[in-house]
Amino acid sequence: xxxxxxxxxxxxxxxxxxxxxxxxxxxxxxxxxxxxxxxxxxxxxxxxxxxxxxxxxxxxxxxxxxxxxxxxxxxxxxxxxxxxxxxxxxxxxxxxxxxxxxxxxxxxxxxxxxxxxxxxxxxxxxxxxxxxxxxxxxxxxxxxxxxxxxxxxxxxxxxxxxxxxxxxxxxxxxxxxxxxxxxxxxxxxxxxxxxxxxxxxxxxxxxxxxxxxxxxxxxxxxxxxxxxxxxxxxxxxxxxxxxxxxxxxxxxxxxxxxxxxxxxxxxxxxxxxxxxxxxxxxxxxxxxxxxxxxxxxxxxxxxxxxxxxxxxxxxxxxxxxxxxxxxxxxxxxxxxxxxxxxxxxxxx
Numbered sequence: 001x002x003x004x005x006x007x008x009x010x011x012x013x014x015x016x017x018x019x020x021x022x023x024x025x026x027x028x029x030x031x032x033x034x035x036x037x038x039x040x041x042x043x044x045x046x047x048x049x050x051x052x053x054x055x056x057x058x059x060x061x062x063x064x065x066x067x068x069x070x071x072x073x074x075x076x077x078x079x080x081x082x083x084x085x086x087x088x089x090x091x092x093x094x095x096x097x098x099x100x101x102x103x104x105x106x107x108x109x110x111x112x113x114x115x116x117x118x119x120x121x122x123x124x125x126x127x128x129x130x131x132x133x134x135x136x137x138x139x140x141x142x143x144x145x146x147x148x149x150x151x152x153x154x155x156x157x158x159x160x161x162x163x164x165x166x167x168x169x170x171x172x173x174x175x176x177x178x179x180x181x182x183x184x185x186x187x188x189x190x191x192x193x194x195x196x197x198x199x200x201x202x203x204x205x206x207x208x209x210x211x212x213x214x215x216x217x218x219x220x221x222x223x224x225x226x227x228x229x230x231x232x233x234x235x236x237x238x239x240x241x242x243x244x245x246x247x248x249x250x251x252x253x254x255x256x257x258x259x260x261x262x263x264x265x266x267x268x269x270x271x272x273x274x275x276x277x278x279x280x281x282x283x284x285x286x287x288x289x290x291x292x293x294x295x296x297x298x299x300x301x302x303x304x305x306x307x308x309x310x311x312x313x314x315x316x317x318x319x320x321x322x323x324x325x326x327x328x329x330x331x332x333x334x335x336x337x338x339x340x341x342x343x344x345x346x347x348x
Contacts, residue, residue, distance in 0.1 A: 001075065001088075001089050001090065001091040001092075002081075002086065002087070002088050002089075003052065003086070003087040003089075004085060004086045004087070016039075016042055016043050016046060019038075019039065019042055020039050020043075023035040023038060023039050033239070033240055033243045034243040034244050034246065034247035035243070036247050037243075037246040037247045037249075037251070037254060038246075040251055041251060041254050041255070044251065045159055045255070048158060048159060048160075049158040049159050050158075051084055051158075052082060052083065052084055052085060052086060052087035052158075053082065053083065053084050054158070055087060055156075055157050055158040056077040056079065056082055056087060056089075056157075058157040058158070058160050059074050059075065059077055059089070059157040060077060061130070062074060062124075062130065062132065062154070062157065062160075065128055065130060066120070066123075069119075069120070070149065070151070071116045071119075071120075071149070071150065071151055071152060072116070072120055072151070072152050072153075072154065073092070073151050073152070073153045073154075074153070074154050074155075074157070075089040075090040075091075075092055075153070075155065076089060076090040077089050077090075078090075092141065092143070092153050093143060094141035094142055094143035094153050095141060095142055095143070096137045096138065096140070096141060096142075097113060097117065097137050097140040097141060097142050097152065097266055098137040098265075098266050098269040098270060099137075099142075100269075100270060102142070103142065106143075106144050107144070108142055108144060108150050109150065110270045110271075111279070112150050113142055113150060113152065113270070114266075114267055114270060114271070114279065114280065115279055115280075115283065116150065116152050117135075117140070117152060117263065117266065117267075118263075118279070118280040118283040118284065119283050119287075120152065120154075121135065121259065121263060122283050122284045122286070122287040122288075123287050125163075125168075125171070125256060125259075125287075126168065126171070126172050126175070126284070126287040126288050126290070126291040127287050127290060127291050127294075129162060129163035129164075129165065129168045130160060130161075130162055130163070131160060131161045131162075131163070131255070131256065131259060132154055132157065132159075132160060132259070133159045133160060133161050133255040133256075133258060133259050134156055134158070134159045134258075134259075134262070135154070135259060135262050135263060135266075136262050136265075137265075137266060137269075138155075138156075139154065139155045139156040140152060140153070140154060140155070140266070141153040141155065159255070161252055161255045161256065162252075163252055164252070165295075167193075167250060167252060167253075168291065169291070169292065169295050170189055170192045170193060171189075171193075171253070171256070172288045172291045172292050172295075173185070173189045173292070174186065174189035174190065174193070174206065175206075175284060175288050176285075176288050176289075176292065177189055178203060178206065178207050178214060178219050179219060179281060179284070179285050179288070181214055181215050181216065181217050181219070183214075183215050186199060186203050186214070187199045190202050190203065193249055193250060193253065194248045194249055194250065195245060195248055195249060196248065198241060198244065198245045198248070201238060201241055201242065201245055202245050202249070204231070204234070205242065205245065205257065206257065206260070207219045208231060208260075208261075208264055209231075210230060210231065210234070219281060267280065279324070282320060282323055282324050285320055286317070286320050289313065289316055289317065289320070290313075293309060293310070293312075293313040296309045297309055297310070
């Protein structure tokens, strides 16, 4: 497969100047909106997407990071035919990750696909701190391997975000608070991310849940549904405040929010439009737990403290595995008469 572009760094500078001019004009017309975040994000990332050498290097780096994950594949780069404007890579067959008909035709389980997708990106965000930031359906394929395994293929590696360790751990703690529905901890972590008084709105933006849903037991509550219509109404009503939140938060979080929205779009397509699977949140909890445990162990100064940290991790991990089994059971026929086995929310 060959990808090429006629655009150059000079073209990207011109595009950026035009966008910056339009954004500043809009700022004069609508002073209640903030557009600095948009300008900064485009300036920083547009040149990266036009450099195919950088894209090839990103591709190989993420391949090394996930070399122990048989359910994920990235194309091989042929460097002898690649330069900044031409990218030559392995051709891989498959269907789009949101193509339910393709999956049915090739006997691919949709729930398995979503589980793999959440594992890949949860590990990228919470553990690796190195994130593919453009996972729309055209950039994620699904296929059956020759030995019958389901495999996801990541394409278009031009846009990646590298997270600092401090930010990554704070973001882990934020998600842990969202999963629990702990409003005090949500406010604390949002403050660390510079959000301030808009912590409630920020939490809704990150979790795609209303504040009432978040604080009524956590977003991993099995009865918590993604109320798309209500969220859209709230988003329209609070556009000025949303633009301020986007202007306050660290720039590395902008692309994470974009990535989260693209992944939720895929999930809503494969499942019900108003539902986000509990399984996704359980996978997120698992990798949050892993990242925070590693962080605590690295800071531990005594063997006794390290033992307590590892023991706590083992207990929480066992709890998550049990919850995952009960969730799976609730989706089977047997689960119809034991629906209440799954606890209302995840506590880690």
